[in-house]
Amino acid sequence: MTTTSGLEVHGLNAGYPGRAVVKDAELAVQAGQVASIVGPNGCGKSTLLRAVARLHRPDSGTVRADGADIWHLSRRQAARRIALLPQTPRAPEAVTVAGLVRYGRHPHQGLLRQWSRADELAVREALEATGTQDLAAERLDRLSGGQRQRCWLAMALAQHTPVVLLDEPTSALDLGHVVDVLELVREVAASGRTVVMVQHDLAAAARYSDTVIAMKDGRIIAQGSPRDTVDEALVKELYALDADILRAPGDASPVVVPRSRTVL
Structure with a gap:
């Protein structure tokens, strides 16, 4: 899972006193790709993003951006490799x-x-x-x-920066502006940058991402192309939701159609 550029995370553990939030995270996103981190509220998505952005020191593990370990760089040097747009700037x-x-x-x-x-x-x-x-x-x-x-x-x-992190960049936007922002994200990746974003909308993540990274209870439970990763079993495991997975016209990206809430 080694990349010569882009973003690599190995064995990352992060949390707060007495509470582990991100557990043994492993991921790699190539330059020129968009990756979306998805999962239920409170699963550790934003903490993972903050640890990658050097805003939250992990308990263990490494984060490499464009080949350099960001925790071995000065804050200014790291800021030349990773940019973060937080959820509520x-x-x-x-x-x-x-x-x-x-x-x-x-x-x-x-x-x-x-x-x-x-x-x-x-x-x-x-x-x-x-x-x-x-x-x-x-x-x-x-x-x-x-x-x-x-x-x-x-x-x-x-x-x-070669790596751009976005924490829910489409929250509180109407559908038209959501599409505008996500198409812009694709253009940013097409320029050769690595984009990693937290997304609550699984269908939007599947449509606009090269890679989907699914988290539950602080762990990455699945990652890969949307077509190979987003299925009925994943939706049920993440959200306790029964759903049909349809294929969008044109690119055959997964479209999630909820049926009913699973009784836990």
Whole structure:
């Protein structure tokens, strides 16, 4: 399960005092791929993502991003390899969209390296990639939810990391904006980056991901292509739900049709 680039996690255990949350996690996602972590509430998805992002120190195990062990790097060095968009990001009051996206360049700044033309180019490219260039002068808090989410994604892209982590990037969005964001995620991966996101919508994860990583009770119980991984047995094990699995027209991705709740 070794990759020369992308993201690798080996033997990762993480939790809080007296409570193990992530147990012996093993995963690998190649550069240019999208992986979705799915599973019931409280199964450890966000804790795993935070440990990968170096925001939560694991009890044991390794995380390698683009070939480097992130826990052997400085915080700034790690931030040049992994960008995280949390579930509920917060911005300074009255910040403009351009101001927000510029924050993505902070890991590249330092005493001997101030704002440069390369930084300005990275910001412009991120705004263009997310279709937010016309919003650059607008205040973030005056935009719609879908617009704000694209702006946050622009900030993550401006960080110019080979690995991008997204914690429920489509939560609270309507269906149209969900599709916009997920198609943008596919474009980010097509540029050669590795994208790992936490997803509650199993059907969306199956449609837009190369790999599905299923978690239950802190453990990864299945991972692989959506067609090979998402089936009736997995849905029942994850969600205690009986469901039919249909195939979407065009790409034959799995579509989950719930039937009834399983009596436990």
